[in-house]
Amino acid sequence: MNGIVFRSDKELDLIGVGRLCIDLNANEINRPLEETQTFTKYVGGSPANITIAASRLGLRAGFIGRVADDAFGRFIVSYLRKEGIHTEGVATDRPGSVTGLAFTEIKSPTECSILMYRDNAADLNLEPGDVDEAYVRRAKAVMVSGTALARSPSREAAFRTIELARKHGAVLLFDIDYRPYTWASRDEIYAYCRMAAAQCDVILGGREEFDLLEGTEGTEDFATAKQWFGHEAKLVVVKHGGDGSIAFAKDGGVYRAGVFPAQVVKTFGAGDSFAGAFIYGLMQGWDIDRCLEYGSASASIVVSSHSCSDAMPTNDRIEAVIAKRA
Numbered sequence: 001m002n003g004i005v006f007r008s009d010k011e012l013d014l015i016g017v018g019r020l021c022i023d024l025n026a027n028e029i030n031r032p033l034e035e036t037q038t039f040t041k042y043v044g045g046s047p048a049n050i051t052i053a054a055s056r057l058g059l060r061a062g063f064i065g066r067v068a069d070d071a072f073g074r075f076i077v078s079y080l081r082k083e084g085i086h087t088e089g090v091a092t093d094r095p096g097s098v099t100g101l102a103f104t105e106i107k108s109p110t111e112c113s114i115l116m117y118r119d120n121a122a123d124l125n126l127e128p129g130d131v132d133e134a135y136v137r138r139a140k141a142v143m144v145s146g147t148a149l150a151r152s153p154s155r156e157a158a159f160r161t162i163e164l165a166r167k168h169g170a171v172l173l174f175d176i177d178y179r180p181y182t183w184a185s186r187d188e189i190y191a192y193c194r195m196a197a198a199q200c201d202v203i204l205g206g207r208e209e210f211d212l213l214e215g216t217e218g219t220e221d222f223a224t225a226k227q228w229f230g231h232e233a234k235l236v237v238v239k240h241g242g243d244g245s246i247a248f249a250k251d252g253g254v255y256r257a258g259v260f261p262a263q264v265v266k267t268f269g270a271g272d273s274f275a276g277a278f279i280y281g282l283m284q285g286w287d288i289d290r291c292l293e294y295g296s297a298s299a300s301i302v303v304s305s306h307s308c309s310d311a312m313p314t315n316d317r318i319e320a321v322i323a324k325r326a
């Protein structure tokens with residue numbers, strides 16, 4: 001229908017590619033980070049969160065990434081395994097690098113920020129040699145995070161994964177996932193993210209993220225979609241925070257979704273939960289309206305929770321939210 005075909009001869013549904021990190025979320029909410037005393041540790045990193053979200057909904061998922069050779073790295077791998085996510089594509093970095101940390105500040109439901117510690121982060125040491133062709137060949141879909149393109153050798157590894165995914169007929173999903181502290185310059189974002197996005201079937205991002213990719217400001221969503229339809233994209237999804245989301249299909253379909261009411265604790269995690277549930281819906285063959293609805297309902301649950309990864313909902317919870325609104 002929308003030109004996206006998931007091959008039924010593959011046993012893995014989704015492989016996530018990129019950052020495996022730690023979120024340290026402030027326990028004392030509604031106060032600045034300067035006054036925060038304690039934090040709770042969760043697995044984090046946007047592509048990790050999306051893969052966890054999709055796996056919890058029932059997708060058979062795997063991951064390609066690198067973790068540090070430390071307790072945090074071991075925690076991440078064991079968490080993924082506990083979630084049923086295949087970890088044979090997760091390498092352990094040589095000693096010396098560290099796990100990326102994200103300290104979150106929850107000042108108010110609308111004022112949230114993240115303080116990242118990413119110097120010498122193991123995830124960006126992912127190498128092309130870590131990407132096993134036989135593993136990529138097993139996947140129906142591969143989801144690449146834009147942040148994996150920020151530095152070498154992770155950049156080359158991400159491009160190698162894209163090349164292999166295309167070779168073996170996996171649907172390629174690109175989450176722009178712009179994190180300013182990881183990139184050297186806007187020119188690099190423009191060059192490398194564009195190159196990756198141009199090869200992907202589905203592109204997801206916020207309005208500002210698409211602006212970065214296009215080197216413009218204030219482009220209309222429709223013009224954005226049209227531009228990417230000139231490459232490989234068949235579906236472009238623009239997220240607009242509390243104003244909902246809009247998806248454009250290459251066959252001309254335009255789909256809009258609002259948000260589900262939420263008792264917002266913090267806003268981060270919205271995009272990851274949305275993406276995980278949206279991808280799940282797409283892989284069930286649902287129409288785009290239903291995928292957006294599922295993604296939005298999932299996001300409303302996660303913004304009402306303290307964590308991102310741990311709070312990714314099950315199908316029952318998402319369906320209950322949808323039924324309540326209906």
Ligand SMILES: Nc1ncnc2c1ncn2[C@@H]1O[C@H](COP(=O)(O)OP(=O)(O)O)[C@@H](O)[C@H]1O
Pocket residue numbers: 206239240241242243244245258259260261262264267268269270271272274295296297299300303
């Ligand atoms: N305050 C909110 N209440 C309910 N749903 C929200 C809220 N903020 C975002 N969402 C949902 O999450 C989706 C993604 O949010 P957005 O903030 O655009 O992504 P990101 O976290 O990647 O910046 C939105 O399209 C919407 O469905």
Ligand SMILES: O=C(O)C[C@@H](O)[C@H](O)C(=O)COP(=O)(O)O
Pocket residue numbers: 019021022023043044045046047049102114267268269270271272273308
């Ligand atoms: O991506 C990271 O490194 C941090 C995430 O784990 C974090 O919780 C977050 O920012 C979630 O991102 P979002 O869903 O795009 O808001």
